[in-house]
Amino acid sequence: MHSFTSSCTIPPEGTNFVSSAPIRGxxxxxxxxxxxxxxxxxxxxxxxxxxxxxxxxxxxxxxxxxxxxxPKVGWMLFNVLAPEWIITKALLDWLAVRQLQSRYKAQAAKDNVPWSKAHTHFANMGGFGVSFKHLSSIDSDHGTPSTAAAKTDLEGQPMSLSHPNDSLPKDFNWLEWAERIDKDEPQAYAADAYKYSKKILSESNATAQGWQIDDENSKLLAGLSASQVNVHFQQLSSTHQDFYLNIILLKANLWILDATQLLEARELGIIDTLPNICEDDLSDRDNSxxxxxxxxxxxxxxxxxxxxxxxxxxxxxxxxxxxxxxxxxxxxxxxxxxxxxxxDPEYTIILEAARHPNDRIELIKIAASGSYYITRRLRRTIWISNSQTSSAFGDTSLNKIYxxxxxxxxxxxxxxxxxxxxxxxxxxxxxxxxxxxxxxxxxxxxxxxxxxxxxxxxxxxxxxxxxxxxxxxxxxxxxxxxxxxxxxxxxxxxxxxxxxxxxxxxxxxxxxxxxxxxxx
Structure with a gap:
């Protein structure tokens, strides 16, 4: 091994400026x-x-x-190996915010609250949660059963199916997120999503993170199934597991919604206003x-x-x-x-829900507008994982993958x-x-x-x-x-x-x- 040690002449006394050496080591x-x-x-x-x-x-x-x-160290190392994925996700996140911004601006004007692109980004990061805890307390005061029954539902079988009298409004466009598949496959998708949901909705997670299964939301989901959806639409996605996982998570009394879902919840009236948070407050949560x-x-x-x-x-x-x-x-x-x-914001802003969903249709709309998963295995809690991408960009899940x-x-x-x-x-x-x-x-x-x-x-x-x-x-x-x-x-x-x-x-x-x- 050959090495070279560079040396420079020391400047004379009284020199006022010394330039850098014209070499680098x-x-x-x-x-x-x-x-x-x-x-x-x-x-x-x-x-x-x-x-x-x-x-x-x-x-x-x-x-x-x-x-x-x-996780940040892991994503940094992943970025070294595959930098194209980081910029791809950044581009899709940017497009999702751009897609939603006009709707958010219109709704924010009605609610008389400030809203910027930073707010929409923050929502897509799981920055806003919707809590039903206070509604559950009100229901309990009026004699509604507590969450004990919901625990049985959590540990029971996958959601059963069929309420033929239920129907969705004709203007609800299932094709926004779905494509046609065989009729027998959704049941397997529901079972697969249920397997992941059992880990996410585990009692240990609920205790550590301060949420629990909500009675009213669980009742609405109890009769929902793939066959019901299939009867009404005959249009299902090849990544239908995303929808089922999204909708099963709505059983909790705390919803961590992305920007599309949050806007859907506001337009449905589940929350009575968009969060009144100025951009300076969001900057305070910004670690950079x-x-x-x-x-x-x-x-x-x-x-x-x-x-x-x-x-x-x-x-x-x-x-x-x-x-x-x-x-x-x-x-x-x-x-x-x-x-x-x-x-890298570290805390979620919790919003109080104005009411529970009125019917399964509202739950389906919120779940269908939820995120897509690059891999569902990385989602271990009700909080949005870093492997998810917004559904605001792309008309169907297969197009999203493409x-x-x-x-x-x-x-x-x-x-x-x-x-x-x-x-x-x-x-x-x-x-x-x-x-x-x-x-x-x-x-x-x-x-x-x-x-x-x-x-x-x-x-x-x-x-x-x-x-x-x-x-x-x-x-x-x-x-x-x-x-x-x-x-x-x-x-x-x-x-x-x-x-x-x-x-x-x-x-x-x-x-x-x-x-x-x-x-x-």
Whole structure:
């Protein structure tokens, strides 16, 4: 291993200004790149409101801190491995807020309350809850049975089915979230959702989080089932589990609603007004103030400027800087999309319900407008998990999946294409260079091929043998290119650090951008 220790002449006494040395060291490259990488992957993570757990002892407080910190660390590491998902979620969140904003503005004007994009973001993060506890107390005072009966319902069988006299209004458009499937499948979907709901609605969760099963809501749900819905609509979603999980959670006397559901509850009259919270109060709940956002964005922009100046002057950038530049580009886009989104709020604002739902129709409407799940396994409480996306964007659940995966694939392709900048850089060996070039092609081309095949399958109404053949081809593309994509991404992550020790002399020259204030 060869090393070089730089040395500079000490300026004479009386010197008033000393410029920086025109070189940079390996560790300087490493730490400046690493600091920007951490900023790009940590600062762009905007987690939803965590479950509100009652704590008393120091041990419980420490456990709560860890439960809130570890998910953020996990999402940061996930962002390193798959940055395209973070920007995709940020884009979908931004589109959802944009979709709802006009309706919220109109309703807020009627209620004479302030409302901004930050409010809608906060609602989608589980920032507003609707409580029926006070209504249950009023019912108990008038002789209504307590929640003891509801506990039996919680531990009993999946919701039974059928009330043929019930009907939904004709103007309720089930196609907003559903597509046709076989009649026998909804029962399995209900059972699958019920399995997850038993964990979420467990007695231990209820005790720790300060809620319980509500009698009135449970009674309304007791007769609801897949067959009832199927009879009325004949239009069900291939991700119908989302609806069933959303509606089962409405048995609680505390609803954590996203922005679409909260607006639905207000329009139905379940709450009598939107929350009267000014934007400054929301800013107080934001754990990232304007200064921190500006510092993070400024450091990222400084790195990008330095990278581009070196590129324009034909000075060598390192492979590590190429990768971090790719992260920086996506991160700046996330900063813009999530600028109005509160950063890691920790507490839910509880609103008192004006009344219980009048009938199952209102419960169905609220559940049908609820979030979609990237994976239901990550939802362990009644609070909205970070794997959920708003239903405000996209007309059906299948379209939602298509939009989500294709958008992520396009960002993945763009992220991979940026690594082609290092196509002719100096590598430890010719084999390393070829592997980098192949990996860059795979990480750029594989997502585009996935988008192409998914689009063909979506827009081509095939049946019979043609449909089976298309499914087989799509499966082969998935089996071949997804593992290749993962291996290529992993190689790039390792190679950027390995190649740092094999840089040409030009890589250690500095530019005028180095004199701009920055961190690292």
């Amino acid at each position: 390996t560790l300087q490259i490493l730490w400046s790149s690493f600091s920007v990488l951490v900023l790009c992957t940590w600062s762009v993570v905007h987690l939803n409101v965590p479950p509100q757990v009652k704590v008393r002892t120091t041990t419980q407080k420490l456990r709560r801190v860890l439960h809130r910190l570890l 103030n304007l200064f921190i956002k500006v510092v993070a964005a400024g450091q990222t922009c400084w790195f990008g400027l330095q990278f581009l100046v070196r590129f324009a002057n034909k000075q060598t950038n390192t492979q590590l800087e190429v990768m971090v530049f790719a992260f920086a580009v996506l991160s700046v886009a996330v900063y813009a999309l999530a600028w109005n989104r509160p950063k 939009v989500l995966t294709t958008t992520a694939s396009m960002f993945a392709s763009f992220f991979g294409a940026l690594h082609c900048i290092a196509w002719n850089f100096t590598f430890p060996s010719r084999i390393d260079q070829i592997m980098w070039q192949v990996s860059s092609i795979i990480t750029t081309g594989a997502p585009l091929l996935f988008v192409f095949s998914a689009t063909i399958i979506k827009v081509t109404p095939l049946k019979g043998v043609a449909s089976d053949l298309t499914a087989i081809i799509g499966g082969l593309i998935f089996l071949i290119f997804i593992p290749s994509f993962i291996i290529a991404r992993m190689f790039i992550l390792v190679e950027v650090f390995r190649s740092l020790g094999f840089q040409p002399s030009q890589a250690f020259e500095t530019t005028w951008a180095n004199n701009i204030p920055h961190i690292g």
